[in-house]
Amino acid sequence: MRKRLISLGLIFVMLMGLTTTLSGCGQNVTQKADTQDTWSKIKKRGTVVVGLDDSFVPMGFREKSGKLVGYDIDLARAVFKLYGIKISFQTIDWSMNATELRNGTIDLIWNGYTKNPQRAKVVAFSKPYLKNQxxxxxxxxxxxxxxxxxxxxxxxxxxxxxxxxxxxxxxxxxxxxxxxxxxxxxxxxxxxxxxxxxxxxxxxxxxxxxxxxxxxxxxxxxxxxxxxxxxxSEDFAVGMRKGDKTMKRKIDKGIQTLKANGTLDKINKKWFGDQKVIN
Structure with missing residues (x-):
C-alpha cells in the first residue's frame, strides 16, 4: 500500500508539472505572438482580420439586409486597398477585444476604438483619426x-x-x-x-x-x-499588437494618403457631416 501511495504521489507531481509546463508554454506562445511583426505574413496571405462590434453605428454595423457598413468599414477598406490587401471583418465580444488580438484571432481592433492609457499598456495604437466624447x-x-x-x-x-x-x-x-x-x-x-x-x-x-x-x-x-x-474628449485610433510596428507605419501612412487625395474627407462627410477629423 505504501508503494502504491508513493506511486500515486509521483504521478500527481508529474501531472502538476506537466500542467504548469503546458500553461507556461501557452503564455510564452501568446507573448511571442504579441511581439512579432506580422506584416509580411499578412501581405503574403492577402487578408487582414479586423475585429469589431457590428452594432456600433455609424462606425461598423449591419443594415437590415445583413450588409456590414460604416465609417470604419469604409476607412479600413480604403487604407488596405492602397496595399492590395483584403479585409475580413470578424464580429467579437467587445469586452474581449484585447484578448482576441493577443490570441491572434484578429489582427486589428478598428471600430471606434478609443486610445487611452489603460489600453495602451497592452495594445499599440495608430495615430488618432477622429474626435469623440x-x-x-x-x-x-x-x-x-x-x-x-x-x-x-x-x-x-x-x-x-x-x-x-x-x-x-x-x-x-x-x-x-x-x-x-x-x-x-x-x-x-x-x-x-x-x-x-x-x-x-x-x-x-x-x-x-x-x-x-x-x-x-x-x-x-x-x-x-x-x-x-x-x-x-477622446481620440479614435486603430488598435494592434505591440510587435506590429510595420502595420502601424502602413496604417498611419495610408490614412495620411487618404487625407491628401480627398478620400478621407469624403468618408467623413458621408457619415458625420462636419464631425471633426483630427488627422
Whole structure:
C-alpha cells in the first residue's frame, strides 16, 4: 500500500508539472505572438482580420439586409486597398477585444476604438483619426438636463467601452451620483437603448458619434435629450499588437494618403457631416 501511495504521489507531481509546463508554454506562445511583426505574413496571405462590434453605428454595423457598413468599414477598406490587401471583418465580444488580438484571432481592433492609457499598456495604437466624447442620453420626459439630475437614477453603459472606463476613472463626475453608484452594463448600445426607451434605465452614457447618428435616424428623435458633461474628449485610433510596428507605419501612412487625395474627407462627410477629423 505504501508503494502504491508513493506511486500515486509521483504521478500527481508529474501531472502538476506537466500542467504548469503546458500553461507556461501557452503564455510564452501568446507573448511571442504579441511581439512579432506580422506584416509580411499578412501581405503574403492577402487578408487582414479586423475585429469589431457590428452594432456600433455609424462606425461598423449591419443594415437590415445583413450588409456590414460604416465609417470604419469604409476607412479600413480604403487604407488596405492602397496595399492590395483584403479585409475580413470578424464580429467579437467587445469586452474581449484585447484578448482576441493577443490570441491572434484578429489582427486589428478598428471600430471606434478609443486610445487611452489603460489600453495602451497592452495594445499599440495608430495615430488618432477622429474626435469623440462621452455624453448622457435620456428621454425628455425624464427631465434630465444635467449630470446632477441623474442623482439616484439608473444609468446604462456598454461593457468594456471607453465610456464605462471613463465613468470608473472619474467617479465624481457621474458614477457617485447614480443609483447604487453602479451602472447597468450592456453588451451593445442597441440593447441599452431598448431599456432606455422602456424606462428600465433613465440615462445612457454613450459615445457622441453613436448617439448623434442613432438619434438622428430615429422616427422619435425629438424625444431624446443629449447632455455633455466634464468627461475628457477622446481620440479614435486603430488598435494592434505591440510587435506590429510595420502595420502601424502602413496604417498611419495610408490614412495620411487618404487625407491628401480627398478620400478621407469624403468618408467623413458621408457619415458625420462636419464631425471633426483630427488627422
Amino acid at each position: 462621452q455624453i448622457l442620453v435620456s428621454l425628455k420626459k425624464n427631465k434630465i438636463n444635467s449630470f446632477d439630475d441623474m442623482t439616484g437614477k439608473t444609468l446604462g453603459a456598454q461593457s468594456g467601452s471607453s465610456g464605462y472606463q471613463s465613468l470608473i476613472d472619474n467617479p465624481k463626475i457621474l458614477k457617485n451620483k447614480i443609483a447604487k453608484k453602479t451602472p447597468v452594463q450592456y453588451d451593445t448600445f442597441t440593447n441599452a437603448f431598448l431599456d432606455l426607451n422602456a424606462g428600465r434605465i433613465q440615462g445612457l452614457l454613450i459615445d457622441s458619434v453613436y448617439a448623434n447618428y442613432y438619434i438622428k435616424h430615429e422616427s422619435n428623435s425629438s424625444d431624446y435629450t443629449e447632455t455633455v458633461g466634464n468627461f475628457p
